[in-house]
Amino acid sequence: MTNKELIRVQNYKKSFGDKTVHRGVSFSLYKGECLGLIGGSGSGKSVILRSLIGLEKPDEGEIIFQSQNIAALPENDLLEVRKKIAYVFQGGALFDSLSVYENLAYPLREHTKLAENEIAQKITSLLAEFGLQGNEHVMPAELSGGMQKRVGLARAIIMNPDVVLYDEPTAGLDPYNTIRIQEMILELKKKGVTSILVTHDMPTATAVCDRMALLVKGKIVFEGNLTEIKNDEDDPVFRFVNGKEVSK
Amino acid sequence: MQPFVASISHIFIEMFFFIGSFSRLLQKSFKESMTRPFYFGLFVEQMYSIGIKSAPLVAVCAMSTGMVITIQFGFGLEKYGGKPYAPNMMALSMVRELGPVFTSLMMAGRVGAGIASEIGSMKVTQQIDAIRALGTSPIKKIVIPRLLALLVSLPLLTVLANTLGILSGLAVAALELGLDPIYTFQKTLIMITVKDYTVGIAKTFFFAIFIGLTACHYGMSVSEGTRGVGIATTKSVVASSILIVISDFVLTKLFWIVEKW
Ligand SMILES: Nc1ncnc2c1ncn2[C@@H]1O[C@H](COP(=O)(O)OP(=O)(O)O)[C@@H](O)[C@H]1O
Ligand SMILES: [Mg+2]
Numbered sequence: 001m002t003n004k005e006l007i008r009v010q011n012y013k014k015s016f017g018d019k020t021v022h023r024g025v026s027f028s029l030y031k032g033e034c035l036g037l038i039g040g041s042g043s044g045k046s047v048i049l050r051s052l053i054g055l056e057k058p059d060e061g062e063i064i065f066q067s068q069n070i071a072a073l074p075e076n077d078l079l080e081v082r083k084k085i086a087y088v089f090q091g092g093a094l095f096d097s098l099s100v101y102e103n104l105a106y107p108l109r110e111h112t113k114l115a116e117n118e119i120a121q122k123i124t125s126l127l128a129e130f131g132l133q134g135n136e137h138v139m140p141a142e143l144s145g146g147m148q149k150r151v152g153l154a155r156a157i158i159m160n161p162d163v164v165l166y167d168e169p170t171a172g173l174d175p176y177n178t179i180r181i182q183e184m185i186l187e188l189k190k191k192g193v194t195s196i197l198v199t200h201d202m203p204t205a206t207a208v209c210d211r212m213a214l215l216v217k218g219k220i221v222f223e224g225n226l227t228e229i230k231n232d233e234d235d236p237v238f239r240f241v242n243g244k245e246v247s248k
Numbered sequence: 249m250q251p252f253v254a255s256i257s258h259i260f261i262e263m264f265f266f267i268g269s270f271s272r273l274l275q276k277s278f279k280e281s282m283t284r285p286f287y288f289g290l291f292v293e294q295m296y297s298i299g300i301k302s303a304p305l306v307a308v309c310a311m312s313t314g315m316v317i318t319i320q321f322g323f324g325l326e327k328y329g330g331k332p333y334a335p336n337m338m339a340l341s342m343v344r345e346l347g348p349v350f351t352s353l354m355m356a357g358r359v360g361a362g363i364a365s366e367i368g369s370m371k372v373t374q375q376i377d378a379i380r381a382l383g384t385s386p387i388k389k390i391v392i393p394r395l396l397a398l399l400v401s402l403p404l405l406t407v408l409a410n411t412l413g414i415l416s417g418l419a420v421a422a423l424e425l426g427l428d429p430i431y432t433f434q435k436t437l438i439m440i441t442v443k444d445y446t447v448g449i450a451k452t453f454f455f456a457i458f459i460g461l462t463a464c465h466y467g468m469s470v471s472e473g474t475r476g477v478g479i480a481t482t483k484s485v486v487a488s489s490i491l492i493v494i495s496d497f498v499l500t501k502l503f504w505i506v507e508k509w
Contacts, residue, residue, distance in 0.1 A: 053380075055380060079384070087381040089378060089381070091373065091374065093377060095378065096373070110285075
């Protein structure tokens with residue numbers, strides 16, 4: 001892992017109506033690493049991830065990626081950013097009017113000039129890699145939740161993004177699907193993909209993440225290596241993992 | 249009294265918000281329809297589901313309208329010995345008013361509700377976000393194809409409605425009012441001017457924008473799950489129907505001034 005900073009979130013603040021979710025979140029994402037972002041339900045993990053590709057705008061603060069402030073970019077310029085940073089939606093967010101094949105072909109048709117047979121080849125091999133061979137012409141509604149998530153992951157990475165943001169990729173999955181997703185994330189990491197993993201699933205986090213960031217009450221209260229997490233009652237990550245209340 | 253005033257002011261506030269987002273959406277759609285990429289395939293798909301699939305409903309509605317008003321005019325004018333003019337009156341009202349407005353109201357119900365609930369469901373299941381996350385624009389992918397399909401199909405459906413409505417009205421005039429079919433047919437055709445026809449069709453371009461953008465707007469603003477989809481659908485049909493009937497008066501008046509001028 002080189003120590004090159006790829007994304008810097010600086011003093012991120014966000015409220016919805018009179019409900020303040022983020023009170024100044026700051027953290028960095030380094031090239032090649034997998035950062036685990038953990039925190040309770042409703043602590044705003046998804047809001048942060050969505051902001052990294054401009055689906056959500058902070059009220060204050062900056063998100064620096066390739067010396068651009070993503071938070072200030074207009075929608076049109078964000079389209080370029082979104083080709084480099086992929087977002088894996090929690091439920092897959094597959095287009096339910098399109099088959100699995102058409103879902104996977106969508107980014108290729110939009111952003112490449114590949115011929116139809118090259119697209120088909122790419123999709124077939126990707127589906128095989130994800131253990132989904134033979135499902136090309138199935139509609140998303142006919143797939144199980146785990147398979148939908150895998151297709152969603154496949155669709156997100158088909159354009160070879162530099163950064164992948166996983167939003168609870170293993171939530172609600174059986175052990176088989178959980179392990180498969182873990183393997184896929186590790187596989188991508190080996191290929192040099194930088195990623196952020198939002199999860200509640202500590203086994204998965206420890207299996208794939210290099211570093212952790214813990215979000216509590218609108219701030220990052222811990223950011224560091226897994227080895228830095230102390231086995232003691234005062235460590236915020238230890239308290240979070242063991243189901244104890246974390247107070248700043 | 250208090251809750252009444254509160255709900256009235258609530259309606260006004262919502263109305264201003266609606267006008268604001270409606271015009272923003274119109275402006276964005278216009279701007280984005282000028283730049284690449286163009287999704288011709290999506291437009292064709294929408295032409296099929298919005299235009300062609302609405303034809304039966306529009307046809308039935310227009311035919312019964314034509315028949316009913318012929319009978320009504322027939323009975324009304326009979327007292328003054330004007331029964332032979334019933335088909336003329338029918339054809340004129342059909343072309344200038346009833347064809348465009350009834351067709352548009354039917355479309356606000358069938359297509360407007362469909363668009364609002366479809367987009368609403370996509371919003372709830374994060375498919376709209378997915379369109380953005382995959383580096384594409386929901387305006388281009390969703391709004392523009394539907395809006396264009398409405399702009400093309402609503403005038404065409406109105407032509408269909410006018411034709412079928414007048415033909416069935418004439419049939420009733422012959423069968424029920426006992427008027428000479430060939431003579432009435434010729435007289436009616438001669439009487440309708442290009443101007444009458446144009447005025448009726450011109451309105452439908454406005455109605456198409458009202459139906460399409462209202463439905464897209466309410467669909468896109470769904471935030472609170474399945475219940476929100478139902479609410480958005482209802483609001484979309486109500487709002488676009490009101491827009492149609494109110495603007496109909498304004499447009500009729502406006503075209504009238506232009507015609508005289
Ligand atoms: N579009 C929105 N409108 C209003 N509130 C929102 C919106 N998006 C998120 N929130 C609120 O922000 C908080 C954080 O949401 P989220 O990021 O989804 O949490 P999580 O950490 O579970 O992913 C939640 O309390 C949620 O209600
Ligand atoms: Mg979440």
